[in-house]
Amino acid sequence: MTVRTRFAPSPTGYMHIGGMRTALFNWLWARHNGGQFILRIDDTDQQRNVEAALAPILDAFRWLGLDWDEGPEVGGPHGPYFQSQRGAQYGAALRQLLESGQAYRDFDPPELIQADRQAAEQEKRNYLNIRRSLDLSADEVARLIAEGRPHVIRLLVDRDRKVAIDDVVRGHVEWDAALISDPVICRQDGSPLYNFATVVDDAALEITHVIRAEEHLTNTAVQVLLFEALGHALPTFAHIPFVAAPGTSKKLSKRDLKKYSTNPQFKKLFEAGEAILSPLDLAISDEMNPVMVAFYRELGFLPEAVLNALSRLGWSLDDKTEQMSLEFVTEHFTLDRVVKGAAGFDADKLLAFQEHWMGRRSTEERVAGCLPYLLRAGWLSDPIREDQREFVGRLVSALGDRLKLFGDILRYDEYFVDDDQMPFDEKAFDKRIRKPEDAVPLLREYRAQLAAAETFDAPSLDAALHAWVESKGIQMGQIIHALRVATTGKPAGPGMFDCLALLGKERCLARIDRAINAV
């Protein structure tokens, strides 16, 4: 039997990182088995602007390279893939259940149900719906329907039985049906409820494996009842742990975003977000924050890194393999190696994966990744001139490992601003130029050396400075720190000679002059 899995997002306008992990596991299981991965849109709730709200979700899939065999844009033999367009199927299933007596119309007004529930709560017992409408005769029911009396439709649960599944990750899980209220499967307005629509669709789409977060485990009891009532075979269930917020075992949620900003792990992400988004005139927001996939794309993370991190959230291959490509994970992914406990999102580890995968990108690829950022920040002309492209190439190779995210290129504004606009880091300026007595005289002297230099590449500059330092009988540290701050404005960066060569003679001289005058 062909393995068919699905991911069924609601069009919310963003793609949650935890949802992405669930989607990934579904995709992996389908691909691992040479099966199909289906995208179904659960849009029973919101009908306006589904397309706009869906776009960020599909973008996230495309960015990570997770394709779908059936669903929006690609169609498929089991369509439509939007629940809002599947009314006919739900209607048919409803009729089937009603006619076979496995579902019934409940005419009790909501207030009455509410009172029942409150009473149960006060008596500290489990609430079970009271089946008053079941006492109505067929004639009475027919009369109430003819009258247009509002009602919902409930599944009639057999209270003398147990419901059980053998979950691939949880094992055998059992519920006593005597404790389960008859679930409403159809609202007063005729629209289907989640548990019902899901079962109808999962059956119609011939889903073989339902892989979803464990928050749905309890729903499964009702869904199993529904599968059976409809006469469908049960799919295999795999309830994977949800992705927890760092340092907690609570579900990662965009509602708690404020709290996360003080978390030491997330702090780095927020800091990077700040540094990279602000030159782009963007800011951390409801749609753009560490809980959303879009955030990582916008900062210039690599899909490989995000995929690698997501794969390891609740799944492992063995006791040592950490760095894995999507292809590798696909080959080795099995459900029985999914962990049971909640997995906290580990931002540090994501960063480590990012460094690893970025390290495997060539300079050309890194340049290609950085260029869009520089363009968007307005630091390059559009179209990009050839000399600019060449310059960015030299900068990127000088940056080496320091460039962890493509967006990090925006932290090196000193190479793109005019010389008289370059800001000096005040603390560094004090420490390296203003305070040391010999800094300014040495800078002056070295400036003359530079001005006379015939070649301006890093190796010659390196050799020349070493010779000069030796002839003067001073320490390298006495000049080089002052020189760095003078020319780049910052206390840290690529090798000094790379920086000088990158800037070129004219700009170096101009900046040294400016630094001396600023003392």
Add this chain to the structure above:
RNA sequence: GCCCCCAUCGUCUAGAGGCCCAGGACAUUGGAUUCUCAGUCCAAAGACAGGGGUUCAAAUCCCCUUGGGGGUACCA
């Protein structure tokens, strides 16, 4: 309240009765390299929630306690 799930270093995890006085990775700390930063290399510190069983033997099986989480909707 009721139902269900979960529990190994700070974090992600390995461990399916002896290979474990518990292994790896990230983070942390110390050292080396260096003009700074980043990186790299070496090293250190760091966990089986508690209590009972079962067994010659338990991180691994059973029970209880504690703790954490999820669900309890005419949400998904």
